[in-house]
Amino acid sequence: VTAGNLWQQGASKLAETKLNDTIDKTATDTRVTEDAEFEQLYLKYRSKVFSTAYRMLSNRADAEDVTQDVFIKVFKKLKSFRGDSAVSTWIYRIAVNACLDFRRRRRLRQAVPLVDGMEVGSTPLSVQKLIEGTLPRMSEGYRQVFILHDIQGMKHSEIAEILGITDGASKSQLHRARAFLRRELAPYIEDLHLFREG
Amino acid sequence: LPVHCLEEQLSSYLDGDLQPGESGRVAEHLAECPVCRRALAHVRLIRDAGRSMEEFAPPDRTWQAIRERMRRRRPSLWPRLAWIGVPALAMVVLAVVLIGRSPAVSGRSRLAASVSREELVQEAVKDYEQYVRGIDSAVVECAAAMDENPGNVRVRESYRGASADRSAALDQLVSGGD
Numbered sequence: 001v002t003a004g005n006l007w008q009q010g011a012s013k014l015a016e017t018k019l020n021d022t023i024d025k026t027a028t029d030t031r032v033t034e035d036a037e038f039e040q041l042y043l044k045y046r047s048k049v050f051s052t053a054y055r056m057l058s059n060r061a062d063a064e065d066v067t068q069d070v071f072i073k074v075f076k077k078l079k080s081f082r083g084d085s086a087v088s089t090w091i092y093r094i095a096v097n098a099c100l101d102f103r104r105r106r107r108l109r110q111a112v113p114l115v116d117g118m119e120v121g122s123t124p125l126s127v128q129k130l131i132e133g134t135l136p137r138m139s140e141g142y143r144q145v146f147i148l149h150d151i152q153g154m155k156h157s158e159i160a161e162i163l164g165i166t167d168g169a170s171k172s173q174l175h176r177a178r179a180f181l182r183r184e185l186a187p188y189i190e191d192l193h194l195f196r197e198g
Numbered sequence: 199l200p201v202h203c204l205e206e207q208l209s210s211y212l213d214g215d216l217q218p219g220e221s222g223r224v225a226e227h228l229a230e231c232p233v234c235r236r237a238l239a240h241v242r243l244i245r246d247a248g249r250s251m252e253e254f255a256p257p258d259r260t261w262q263a264i265r266e267r268m269r270r271r272r273p274s275l276w277p278r279l280a281w282i283g284v285p286a287l288a289m290v291v292l293a294v295v296l297i298g299r300s301p302a303v304s305g306r307s308r309l310a311a312s313v314s315r316e317e318l319v320q321e322a323v324k325d326y327e328q329y330v331r332g333i334d335s336a337v338v339e340c341a342a343a344m345d346e347n348p349g350n351v352r353v354r355e356s357y358r359g360a361s362a363d364r365s366a367a368l369d370q371l372v373s374g375g376d
Contacts, residue, residue, distance in 0.1 A: 042261065042264070046255060046256055046260070046261075047253040047254060047255045047256070048253065049256075050253075050254055050255065050256040050260070051252075051253045051254045054254055063254075063256075064256055064257065064259075064260050067256050067260055068260060068263050068264050068267065071264050072264060072267050072268065072271070075264075075268055076271075126247070127243055127244065127247035128247050128248075128250065128251045128252070131244065131247055131248060131251065132251070146248065150244075150245055150248030150249060151248045151249070151251050153249065171210070171213075171215055172206070174209070174213075175205075175206040175207075175209035175210050175213075175215075176205075176206055178205075178209045178241050178244055178245060179204075179205030179206050179208075179209060179241075181244050182205060182237065182240045182241050182244055183205070185240075185244065186240055189240060189243065
């Protein structure tokens with residue numbers, strides 16, 4: 001047995017018995033940390049993502065699928081997220097793009113109908129419910145901006161970044177969206193006596 | 199016929215997006231026109247309703263499905279390490295075992311901080327080589343000192359200590375760290 005053999009044998013054995021333990025433990029620790037961070041993100045943004053997807057797609061099952069896709073993408077890209085934009089803006093961008101991709105795919109297949117439009121009329125009406133019921137009839141551009149600005153409370157600069165449009169275009173779409181809703185809902189608002197001129 | 203405000207104009211006015219001149223003209227018109235005041239109130243009602251719309255939480259099964267998809271997608275660690283090869287891995291282990299606690303601790307924390315494994319290997323190899331050189335030079339220096347002072351007890355003890363360190367290191371190598 002030469003010194004070289006001893007070296008090789010000892011080194012190989014050490015590699016198997018010690019490094020496995022060290023790296024496995026390190027990898028486990030790292031994964032636990034990553035998983036905990038990801039779970040926190042999920043808890044914080046799940047409702048925002050799901051609500052946005054629900055309103056953009058008007059279908060609960062589709063919104064669930066898209067929510068899954070969004071968070072899988074967030075998990076995969078979390079390490080490479082450089083913080084150039086706010087986390088919320090980054091996640092919303094992923095969510096909006098996922099919704100658009102989903103709608104494109106569905107339109108191509110033309111096989112998955114909307115099965116659960118908002119149930120206007122099943123409970124006492126409110127302006128919120130009327131809006132929910134009208135969103136599916138809005139054009140996509142109006143709907144995106146209305147959801148992100150008036151419902152999710154984002155700024156035009158953030159929406160512009162997410163949708164790849166100008167601030168001015170975002171404002172213009174929003175004002176047209178509200179005008180559309182006003183035209184659609186004005187009779188209901190009057191009938192329901194929800195409106196009182198101040 | 200009276201000229202009323204445009205719908206988009208009222209929405210812009212509500213958000214303060216109009217130029218000062220135009221905003222002033224709309225304000226003057228609103229003061230005189232009940233139809234446009236009513237339209238503005240409708241738009242305000244819609245805007246405020248949007249802000250108070252509820253959020254929907256996804257069902258629990260969504261999180262379960264995400265966890266399952268994450269588990270399936272997560273690649274095993276070892277295939278990514280395979281390219282390093284046994285010699286390099288061995289050097290890392292030797293560094294961890296022989297140098298003492300500090301390299302292992304720092305390596306672990308650096309790994310946790312996502313330092314690349316290539317860097318870790320290079321660092322560990324460098325540390326190990328330095329350690330071996332340290333033992334060898336200690337043995338050589340002690341041997342030289344013994345040649346000069348063969349009767350010096352402290353030099354003999356130092357030589358014995360350095361030799362024992364070397365033996366211990368070799369024993370660990372041979373035993374595989376057990």
